Amino acid sequence: MFSAMQKHAIRNGLLIPEEEAVMPITVREVQQNFSVYEALRLVDGHVVHLDDHIRRLEASASMIGLRLPSAPWQDWIDLLCKGDGLDEATLRILVYGTAEPVAFITWQPLLSYPDEYYEKGIAVTLYNGERFLPTCKTSNLLLSCLALNDAHAKGAFEALLVDRSGLVTEGTRSNFYLIDGKRLYTAPDEMVLSGVTRISVLRAARVLGYEVVMEAVPASRLGEGHSMFISSTSMAAMPIGRLEGREVPCDIEAVLAFTRLVRRWERE
Amino acid sequence: MFSAMQKHAIRNGLLIPEEEAVMPITVREVQQNFSVYEALRLVDGHVVHLDDHIRRLEASASMIGLRLPSAPWQDWIDLLCKGDGLDEATLRILVYGTAEPVAFITWQPLLSYPDEYYEKGIAVTLYNGERFLPTCKTSNLLLSCLALNDAHAKGAFEALLVDRSGLVTEGTRSNFYLIDGKRLYTAPDEMVLSGVTRISVLRAARVLGYEVVMEAVPASRLGEGHSMFISSTSMAAMPIGRLEGREVPCDIEAVLAFTRLVRRWERE
Numbered sequence: 441m442f443s444a445m446q447k448h449a450i451r452n453g454l455l456i457p458e459e460e461a462v463m464p465i466t467v468r469e470v471q472q473n474f475s476v477y478e479a480l481r482l483v484d485g486h487v488v489h490l491d492d493h494i495r496r497l498e499a500s501a502s503m504i505g506l507r508l509p510s511a512p513w514q515d516w517i518d519l520l521c522k523g524d525g526l527d528e529a530t531l532r533i534l535v536y537g538t539a540e541p542v543a544f545i546t547w548q549p550l551l552s553y554p555d556e557y558y559e560k561g562i563a564v565t566l567y568n569g570e571r572f573l574p575t576c577k578t579s580n581l582l583l584s585c586l587a588l589n590d591a592h593a594k595g596a597f598e599a600l601l602v603d604r605s606g607l608v609t610e611g612t613r614s615n616f617y618l619i620d621g622k623r624l625y626t627a628p629d630e631m632v633l634s635g636v637t638r639i640s641v642l643r644a645a646r647v648l649g650y651e652v653v654m655e656a657v658p659a660s661r662l663g664e665g666h667s668m669f670i671s672s673t674s675m676a677a678m679p680i681g682r683l684e685g686r687e688v689p690c691d692i693e694a695v696l697a698f699t700r701l702v703r704r705w706e707r708e
Numbered sequence: 709m710f711s712a713m714q715k716h717a718i719r720n721g722l723l724i725p726e727e728e729a730v731m732p733i734t735v736r737e738v739q740q741n742f743s744v745y746e747a748l749r750l751v752d753g754h755v756v757h758l759d760d761h762i763r764r765l766e767a768s769a770s771m772i773g774l775r776l777p778s779a780p781w782q783d784w785i786d787l788l789c790k791g792d793g794l795d796e797a798t799l800r801i802l803v804y805g806t807a808e809p810v811a812f813i814t815w816q817p818l819l820s821y822p823d824e825y826y827e828k829g830i831a832v833t834l835y836n837g838e839r840f841l842p843t844c845k846t847s848n849l850l851l852s853c854l855a856l857n858d859a860h861a862k863g864a865f866e867a868l869l870v871d872r873s874g875l876v877t878e879g880t881r882s883n884f885y886l887i888d889g890k891r892l893y894t895a896p897d898e899m900v901l902s903g904v905t906r907i908s909v910l911r912a913a914r915v916l917g918y919e920v921v922m923e924a925v926p927a928s929r930l931g932e933g934h935s936m937f938i939s940s941t942s943m944a945a946m947p948i949g950r951l952e953g954r955e956v957p958c959d960i961e962a963v964l965a966f967t968r969l970v971r972r973w974e975r976e
Contacts (some may be wrong), residue, residue: 449734462730463738466717466814470731472849473741504854534733546734572840572851580846581740583840631967644888 448523450516450545452509455523459623461544469538473579476500480531481550481673481706486532487517489707492636496577497533499643499659503576506537513545522547530674534579546620551674558699561681561690562597564611564670565590566659570603574610574632584612596687598670603631607656614670614678617641618657619694627656637671644677644701667691669698676702716791718784718813720777723791725800729812735844737806741847745770745802748976749818749941753795755785756941756974760904764845765801781813798942802847811837819942824825826967829949829958830865832879832938833858834927839926842878842900852880866938867875867925871899875924882938882946885909886925887962890917894925905939905970912945912969935959944970 449461463470478497482489494513501508517531529547536542565588572580587599591612598611610616610632618625624645626638635641645652662668667690668680677698679690713827717729746765749756752918762781773872785799797815805812836853840848855867858878866879878900886893892913894906903909913920930936936948937957945966947958 458734458775459732461734462732464727464730466726466729466816469853471745471802471847472853473851474853477739504850505857544733548734551805569840572837578850579739579741580848580850582742582772582846585737585740585742589773591844 445524447547448520449547450520450543452543453516453519453626455513455519456547463536463542467538468471469536473537473581474506474537475502475579476504476506476537476577477532477534477579478577479673480533481487482517482521482526482529482547483550483706485521485527486707487514489636490514490517492597492639493533496634498635499537499575500577501535501537501574504537504578506535507541509537509541509543511543516543516545520547520575553675553678557597557678558696559692561679561692562670562697563595563682563685563695564598564600564680565594566602566608566662566685567591567599567612568602570601570609570685571633575630575631575634578704579638588612596682600670603656606658606660607631608659608662611654611672612668614672614675616657617642617671617677618662619650619667619669619691622651623653624650625653625657628654635671635673636674637673640702640705641671641677641698641706642707644698648697663688665689667694671698671702711946713792715815716788717815718788718811720811721779721784721787723787726814729814731804731810734742735804735806737804741849742805743803743847744771744772744774744805744845745800745847745939746845750785750789750794750799750802750815751974752799753789754975755782755799757904760907761801764902764904765803768842768845769803769805770822771841772846774803774807775809776803776812779808779811784811784813791898808845808960814825821943821946825865825946827960828962829947829956829963830938831863831950831953832866832868832936832948833862833864833952834870834876834930835859835867835880835957838869838877839901843898843902845901856880858939860865862864864950868938870927871924874926874928875899876927876930877924879938879940882943883909884925884929885937885939885945887918887935887937887959890919891921892918892925893921893925896922899924903939903941905941905944908970908973909939909945909966912966916965931956933957935962937963939966940968 591599754786
């Protein structure tokens, strides 16, 4: 038997049973994915970097001309957490730009990954493609979906996107970094989604004595012996141990130094 | 008062009230728009070019690795038409590639346009962008949505997409053509959605004595005095009378010759 607990969601400020968190497929904005979203971490009853996420949600909405509801996000999240007795979770805010915008907040158990991923590094593949409006977190995710399906089919955890110039921009749900001595390379802001965790990684780089170089790395340079990692809200900094099926060297400790700072700053 | 008639939809072969045609926003494939669709014309109880639409639906699904249900589409459409007493309508097939695929058929009143659009031509704008997987009819439609919003804001009916090389590929929901003497230019198959009506337009071109040139036209060549038109299932062939706010000459009769043949062949 499954738990009889009724899971809930928020719809425009109202607590509803989760199975009622649906959208009609007859509505144009649903058919065209005219929507923006955020994934957030709730840890010890505290939403990590909520302000940064809401700022990005507002920026994404503004870029595509989607009008957000004027939402007291913290209050709505509190309502959901109280309703379902949540202390930790991965939260998702999703707003459809219908005539009257519809904002959902849903949750799932806090995403976390096996220790092995951090101790040995994860496997990544390469996928040719560029996200439409890369700085904007919209539901226009088919490229990410196909790239990730391809990675999973090859036993990898993430796909790195390679643009028309052969540059590695970002992962399907992560930002990408390469460590070359005391220089940390990552793609410039205008080429990628400005990850909330990326802000922390770049801050950590300064603390750890790296020079940050905002340049996308050519895919041809990967596997030349430099350590690589990805970051996201759920992953923090995660080392890369395999690329396109081949083992690649990675200074695991150097990467975990980033993860420790990222996670420490979540409590601030 | 609105009509009390209960509108229906088909969901995996079952006739359901239309308001139950919904998808849960908690499902990954919904969040990532892992879906394909078709829009069809029902005229005099007959679905126009159903085989062509289903062939394209299957091709789109195959390209993104989406498994279609084995659906007796004509039977499902008949069930919907009988349920709602339909003799003419614009039908929409939409399939989500969830773990168990979900196929909907919904309808709206037959899309048609004022005579004026055909007699004077419609207004179009230009929009820089390339559809992801252009030959594939998926719900990954944000570019089309933004381009069309931009066109509407400028009082235009359609936006023509211009690719990175400055070539006009297609409209947001139409194919594009330019008439140069007895040559008809349109973008090659691999650059655009292979419109079901485009098949008829190219057939009509041969009947009308045009040489078809499968080349995308540079945006810089538009407005040089050549007639232009667009085509779609709902529009047939529709002349272009304004480009980016300026009036452009168009041989209306030449375009309507295409529309007449396209509509005649719908009855075959």
